[in-house]
Amino acid sequence: xxxxxxxxxxxxxxxxxxxxxxxxxxxxxxxxxxxxxxxxxxxxxxxxxxxxxxxxxxxxxxxxxxxxxxxxxxxxxxxxxxxxxxxxxxxxxxxxxxxxxxxxxxxxxxxxxxxxxxxxxxxxxxxxxxxxxxxxxxxxxxxxxxx
Numbered sequence: 001x002x003x004x005x006x007x008x009x010x011x012x013x014x015x016x017x018x019x020x021x022x023x024x025x026x027x028x029x030x031x032x033x034x035x036x037x038x039x040x041x042x043x044x045x046x047x048x049x050x051x052x053x054x055x056x057x058x059x060x061x062x063x064x065x066x067x068x069x070x071x072x073x074x075x076x077x078x079x080x081x082x083x084x085x086x087x088x089x090x091x092x093x094x095x096x097x098x099x100x101x102x103x104x105x106x107x108x109x110x111x112x113x114x115x116x117x118x119x120x121x122x123x124x125x126x127x128x129x130x131x132x133x134x135x136x137x138x139x140x141x142x143x144x145x146x147x
Contacts, residue, residue, distance in 0.1 A: 001107055003091070004028055005115075006035045006045075009083055012124055013136035014115050015039050019108055025055035032061050039140070041066035048073050048081060090118070 004027070005017040016035040020027045032045070045068050047053040053072065062070045073081050095114045101107035119136075123129045 001104055003088075003111070004031050005084065005087060006032065007084055007087060008132075008136055008140075010139055011132050011135035012083065012127060013132040014087070014119055017111065017115055019104065019111065021104065023050075023052055025052040025057040028052045029058045029061035032058070033065070036066050041068050044069045044071050046071040046073065046081060 001019050001021055002023040003017065003019050004023075006015045007013070008015055016031060016038060018027070018031045018034075045062050045066075047070070049072050052058060059070060062068050091111070091114065095110055099110065101110050119133045120131055123131060127135050
């Protein structure tokens, strides 16, 4: 199974995530589109150079449909996306290795609980011991008020 997540770097809030048994460009593009529907389009989206993210399907969703800039990590530079790499480590060591799911449904349910806990009940020292959700709600872009 493959896991894709979209994280807000300022707040460490997980905006959206999904699991799939294939890592194809259409699935990645749909996860991004759903994120945009839920939270609006980011100014910049950073990904690695995987074929799903360099595909025409995905780049069209980011650049043409959402109007975001696409930033890709340098080849062999894992430090470029240190925030998502740290998230993957936490998911693995705190959930996957600790309670290995027996099937895709159990994986999905376990990840759902884990991401809710991560966003709402887990303080981050990098956020002055605040929760990602609290910081995201404070800093997220506000819709213009009606006149």
